[in-house]
Structure formats: structure tokens, C-alpha cells
Amino acid sequence: MKHSVFPLNRWTPPAVIRRALPAMGLVVLLQFASIGAARGDTDWGKPFPAFESNWFVDMSRFSEGAHTGIDCGECHMEMVEGTKKHPDPEAPGYLKTDARERFDYGRCKRCHLKARERSLEGAHAEAMKQQQQRKRKADPTEAGQEDDAPYPAPTCGHCHSAHYDRSQRSRVEVGRAMTETCGACHPVEKATYLENYHGRAAVDLGHAEAAYCTDCHGAHTCISLKKEAETALSACRRCHPDAGKNFADIVIHYSTQRLADDDHPKRPAILRIYVAGLVSLAFISILLIGFYSHSFLLMLRKIHDKLRRPE
Amino acid sequence: MMENSPIENDAVRRFSVFHRFLHIFVMISFTFLAVTGFSLSFSDQGWAGLVVSLLGGAESAAGFHRFCAALFYLVVVSHLIWLGYFKVVLKGRWTGSHTMIPNATDWENILQNFRYIFGKGEPPLFNRFSYLEKIDYWAVLLGMQSMGVTGLLMWHPEAFSAVLPGYAINIANEFHFHEAILAVGYIGVVHMTATHLTPEAFPLEKSIFNGRIARRRLKAEHPGEWKDRYAPTAPSEGTTDPADAAS
Incomplete structure (x- = not known):
């Protein structure tokens, strides 16, 4: 009896498997395609994708929001612009302006005093001050010219939707929405956070104890932590009470884009991480390529020998 | 034909019970370490979320990862203890052709194997462990030290950042992942193809699980060991060898 050279040759898969193979391959391909599509659906660079602000108020969504039951007038007051009623149908261009630029968000403090006080201490309020200064300095003849800052200084309404945001959401839900909201203006920070342990655990895996944006940068305060090491360390110690003196030097928002910024305080650390990472990547690539070639060639030779060897 | 004679298919002992157990522990903990670790590295993929939710969330997945790491390291420690026992009690030798210590023969075997691969020579004659098996062994023994250190750094960043710069934790992360x-x-790929996907063993190499290997395979794949064990007694095909009796 002639022995089959390779045990697999003796076995023919049942017809049902043979017929299903192309379909299975297609399913695997589609799976990869859908992963790729899912990765590509974040629209960075488009400001404020978290929600659209519009003069039209969708009352069915408003009725599900946190502010349902509050009269329009409680926030919007008299709804009069100059001598005319608002919105003024005589001024068609009016409705094309951004509603958020028109509303006085100072009114939010009537209920959200603490949030307002905190936000006034933070970087967003500082950005607003600077924007107003720029507007005052600007030539009055060029009034109405667009500010050249990449994003408008955010007010309450840029991060929160007074009409539609819901209350009673879980920490994970709020955190995931927050990542999108903050990420609209801070795309590099969002991307690097999502690659860091914190973002992976908190956003991807829904681990409620891991930190979201505001857990480090302050809810409503919103401050940068890169300048003062003391502030950063105290932020770390909210969750890591035993944090050592260099703990705040761990790079959370690791991005090689920072290497272009010579003044970035973490640039030296990022450079070292980058070089070490490159070296280890090169090391494993060389090893894997070498071993894979060895295994592949050896297997070919063995099969070749087995097929040629007289029984 | 002799290749298929019953005696040639008789099994002889190749691995002791202890080593087979260690291999099983390494196998299981390695697999779970890889699954739990990569579910964090690729947490944005659907399967990662599924794995983590099956394990009861990110915290218990992390705990399980560390448990498996401890189990893995326990294997390393028990192996080192066994090495001491082997030397002191069993009066064994740590060096020599039958051990995992690399020697000049391995280098010759590598060259010979490449001659064989490119059709310019016969396959190399391995001793008890081929050079690839030695690489398997040292990769685990040394790799586990660096995985252990980088893993510990990420496990206790608070303590380590007191003595190391902060970016050391980031570098540990890069090294651990790579x-x-x-x-x-x-x-x-390499270990699996070298063991299971060779024509001699396909579809499954069982010797690390049952400790046995067919005589003809030992003779063909580890002629050095075959010679060490059987040549002094000038084997007739039927003799029972002491290694078999001992197990």
C-alpha cells in the first residue's frame, strides 16, 4: 500500500465545508472592513460634532432632556432684540447666525453657580477673555471679521446642549460623550488619551473607575496640566494617592507630533520613549522576520523532501 | 520496512512528568496572558470588549492578567529550583551536549540546517535539544524576566516613579507590548510550525504532553541523544532501556 506522504492528503473536507469556505473568507474580510470603517468614523477637525445648535428646537428631544419642564422664558428672558421681537422675521440673515453666539450664558449661573465659578477659573474662560481683548483691539472698520483662533472660545453651550442634554446618565455614558465633546477641539489629546491606558479602560472597556478628561483636568475648571508639575501631581493623586515625585512625568498624551514643539515640557521624555520604542520595534521586527523566514524555508524543504523521498 | 516495524514505533521517554506539567502551566498562562493583554492593547476592537466583559470587566481582566503572570513566574521559579535539585540531589550536570546550554555544535547545526534548506547538504544531527528548542527555552526564561520587570513597572507606577523617571513607565509599556x-x-508561528507542522509530527506533536517519542523519531530527530542513551549498550532493537523503566 502506498502511504500518503502527508496526513492532510488523506483527509478531504466534507462538501458542506468546501462550499462554505469562500463565504467564510468573505465574512472574515467583511469583519476587517467593518473594523476599518468603525475606526474611520470619528470626524476630527469638524468643530462641535457633539450636537448641532440650531434656532429650531426639537420639542420631542427637549422633553427628554434635563431641562424639560423649565419655561423658555426662564433662560431666554423677554426674547426681545433691541425694539424687535426675537426671532425677527424682518431680518432673514438672523437665523443664519450661530445661536450660541447670541445667548448670554451668564444666565446659567442662576441654577449652576458652582459650575460657573469653576469655569471662570479655567482655561476656557481665559480663552474667552483673550478673544474679547482681540476683538476690542481689532480695527473697528473691520468689525465682524472672523477671529483667527482655531476654535471660538467656548461658552457653556459649546460643550453642553441646554435643550437636549439628558440628566441621570451613568459615569461611563457621560465620560464617553465628554471624550467626543472635548475631542472636537482637542483632537490630538483625544487620540492620545484613547491610546493610553486611561482611555482604553474608561472609554473602550467602560471601566467607570478609570479617569475621563475632567477627572484630571477638572470639571468645568478645564486647565492644562503640562505647565505646573505640582498641579499635575495633585491631579494624579486624586486616584493614585501614593504617587511618587516623578509620577506626573509619565506621559499620558503621548504623541510624536509634540516633538515638533521645542517648548513642550515633555518633549525630552517623549523623544526618549519614541527612540526606545523604535529600537524595540526594530528588534522584534528583525527577530520575527528572521525566524519566520527560517521556519517557512525549513518547512518547504521538509515537505519537498518528504514528497520526493522514495517510499 | 523498518520504519514501520512495531519496535521502531515503540515509545521512549523524552520529558519527565515535572517538565510536562510545567509546559502545561506555561501554555495555559501564556494563552490567557496574551488574550487579556491584547484585549487592552486592542481595546477599540469589538472582540476585546467581548473578552473583557466575559471576564467581568476591565478590573477583573487586569487581575486575571496579573494572576496568570504570577503563575507563569512561578513556573520559572520552580524550574530554577528544579535545576538546583537536579544538580545537588540528582548529581546532574548543567552543561554538556544534553543540556539547554548553547554550544559550538548549535552554531554548526544552524549552518548545516541552512545548507539543508538550500539543498546543499543533509539535515543536521541534533543532540537532546535542537537549536530551535534551545531558543524556545531561553526566549521564555529570559523573556519572562523582561516581561516581568516591565509588567511590574506598569503594575506599580506609584512606587517605581519614586526612583525612576516618569517616562520609564511609558518605555516599559512600549517594551511590554512589543x-x-x-x-x-x-x-x-515558529514554535507551532517547528513542532506540529513538520511532516514527522503532523497533525499533533504529543511528546511534550505524554512525555513519549517513537524510537524511530528520536533516532531521526535527536540522533545525538539517541547515541548518548543507546550507543554504549550497542542497542539491539528489543532491549528495554533504563529511561523507560525509570518513569
Whole structure:
């Protein structure tokens, strides 16, 4: 009896498997395609994708929001612009302006005093001050010219939707929405956070104890932590009470884009991480390529020998 | 034909019970370490969320990862203790052709194997462990030290950042991830093909699980060991060898 050279040759898969193979391959391909599509659906660079602000108020969504039951007038007051009623149908261009630029968000403090006080201490309020200064300095003849800052200084309404945001959401839900909201203006920070342990655990895996944006940068305060090491360390110690003196030097928002910024305080650390990472990547690539070639060639030779060897 | 004679298919002992147990522990903990670790590295993929939710959330997945790491390291420690026992009690030797210590023969075997691969020579005559098996062994023994250190750094960043610069934790993260890819890439392809996907063993190499290997395979794949064990007694095909009796 002639022995089959390779045990697999003796076995023919049942017809049902043979017929299903192309379909299975297609399913695997589609799976990869859908992963790729899912990765590509974040629209960075488009400001404020978290929600659209519009003069039209969708009352069915408003009725599900946190502010349902509050009269329009409680926030919007008299709804009069100059001598005319608002919105003024005589001024068609009016409705094309951004509603958020028109509303006085100072009114939010009537209920959200603490949030307002905190936000006034933070970087967003500082950005607003600077924007107003720029507007005052600007030539009055060029009034109405667009500010050249990449994003408008955010007010309450840029991060929160007074009409539609819901209350009673879980920490994970709020955190995931927050990542999108903050990420609209801070795309590099969002991307690097999502690659860091914190973002992976908190956003991807829904681990409620891991930190979201505001857990480090302050809810409503919103401050940068890169300048003062003391502030950063105290932020770390909210969750890591035993944090050592260099703990705040761990790079959370690791991005090689920072290497272009010579003044970035973490640039030296990022450079070292980058070089070490490159070296280890090169090391494993060389090893894997070498071993894979060895295994592949050896297997070919063995099969070749087995097929040629007289029984 | 002799290749298929019953005696040639008789099994002889190749691995002791202890080593087979260690291999099983390494196998299981390695697999779970890879699965739990990569579910964090690729947490944005659907399967990662599924794995983590099956394990009861990110915190218990992390705990399980560390448990498996401890189990893995326990294997390393028990192996080192066994090495001491082997030397002191069993009066064994740590060096020599039958051990995992690399020697000049391995280098010759590598060259010979490449001659064989390119059709310019016969396959090399391995001793008890081929050079690839030695690489398997040292990759685990040394790789586990660096995985252990980088893993500990990420496990206790608070303590380590008191003595190391902060970016050391980031570098540990890079090394841990890259080495994990190397380990899984090596074990999944090189180790698997070298053991199971050779015409001699396909579809499954069982000797690390049942400790036995057919005489003809030992003779063909580890002629050095075959010679060490059987040549002095000038084997007639039927003799029972002491290694068989001992187990």
C-alpha cells in the first residue's frame, strides 16, 4: 500500500465545508472592513460634532432632556432684540447666525453657580477673555471679521446642549460623550488619551473607575496640566494617592507630533520613549522576520523532501 | 520496512512528568496572558470588549492578567529550583551536549540546517535539544524576566516613579507590548510550525504532553541523544532501556 506522504492528503473536507469556505473568507474580510470603517468614523477637525445648535428646537428631544419642564422664558428672558421681537422675521440673515453666539450664558449661573465659578477659573474662560481683548483691539472698520483662533472660545453651550442634554446618565455614558465633546477641539489629546491606558479602560472597556478628561483636568475648571508639575501631581493623586515625585512625568498624551514643539515640557521624555520604542520595534521586527523566514524555508524543504523521498 | 516495524514505533521517554506539567502551566498562562493583554492593547476592537466583559470587566481582566503572570513566574521559579535539585540531589550536570546550554555544535547545526534548506547538504544531527528548542527555552526564561520587570513597572507606577523617571513607565509599556507581539508571533508561528507542522509530527506533536517519542523519531530527530542513551549498550532493537523503566 502506498502511504500518503502527508496526513492532510488523506483527509478531504466534507462538501458542506468546501462550499462554505469562500463565504467564510468573505465574512472574515467583511469583519476587517467593518473594523476599518468603525475606526474611520470619528470626524476630527469638524468643530462641535457633539450636537448641532440650531434656532429650531426639537420639542420631542427637549422633553427628554434635563431641562424639560423649565419655561423658555426662564433662560431666554423677554426674547426681545433691541425694539424687535426675537426671532425677527424682518431680518432673514438672523437665523443664519450661530445661536450660541447670541445667548448670554451668564444666565446659567442662576441654577449652576458652582459650575460657573469653576469655569471662570479655567482655561476656557481665559480663552474667552483673550478673544474679547482681540476683538476690542481689532480695527473697528473691520468689525465682524472672523477671529483667527482655531476654535471660538467656548461658552457653556459649546460643550453642553441646554435643550437636549439628558440628566441621570451613568459615569461611563457621560465620560464617553465628554471624550467626543472635548475631542472636537482637542483632537490630538483625544487620540492620545484613547491610546493610553486611561482611555482604553474608561472609554473602550467602560471601566467607570478609570479617569475621563475632567477627572484630571477638572470639571468645568478645564486647565492644562503640562505647565505646573505640582498641579499635575495633585491631579494624579486624586486616584493614585501614593504617587511618587516623578509620577506626573509619565506621559499620558503621548504623541510624536509634540516633538515638533521645542517648548513642550515633555518633549525630552517623549523623544526618549519614541527612540526606545523604535529600537524595540526594530528588534522584534528583525527577530520575527528572521525566524519566520527560517521556519517557512525549513518547512518547504521538509515537505519537498518528504514528497520526493522514495517510499 | 523498518520504519514501520512495531519496535521502531515503540515509545521512549523524552520529558519527565515535572517538565510536562510545567509546559502545561506555561501554555495555559501564556494563552490567557496574551488574550487579556491584547484585549487592552486592542481595546477599540469589538472582540476585546467581548473578552473583557466575559471576564467581568476591565478590573477583573487586569487581575486575571496579573494572576496568570504570577503563575507563569512561578513556573520559572520552580524550574530554577528544579535545576538546583537536579544538580545537588540528582548529581546532574548543567552543561554538556544534553543540556539547554548553547554550544559550538548549535552554531554548526544552524549552518548545516541552512545548507539543508538550500539543498546543499543533509539535515543536521541534533543532540537532546535542537537549536530551535534551545531558543524556545531561553526566549521564555529570559523573556519572562523582561516581561516581568516591565509588567511590574506598569503594575506599580506609584512606587517605581519614586526612583525612576516618569517616562520609564511609558518605555516599559512600549517594551511590554512589543515583546508580547514577539512572544505571540514567535510561539504562534515558529514554535507551532517547528513542532506540529513538520511532516514527522503532523497533525499533533504529543511528546511534550505524554512525555513519549517513537524510537524511530528520536533516532531521526535527536540522533545525538539517541547515541548518548543507546550507543554504549550497542542497542539491539528489543532491549528495554533504563529511561523507560525509570518513569
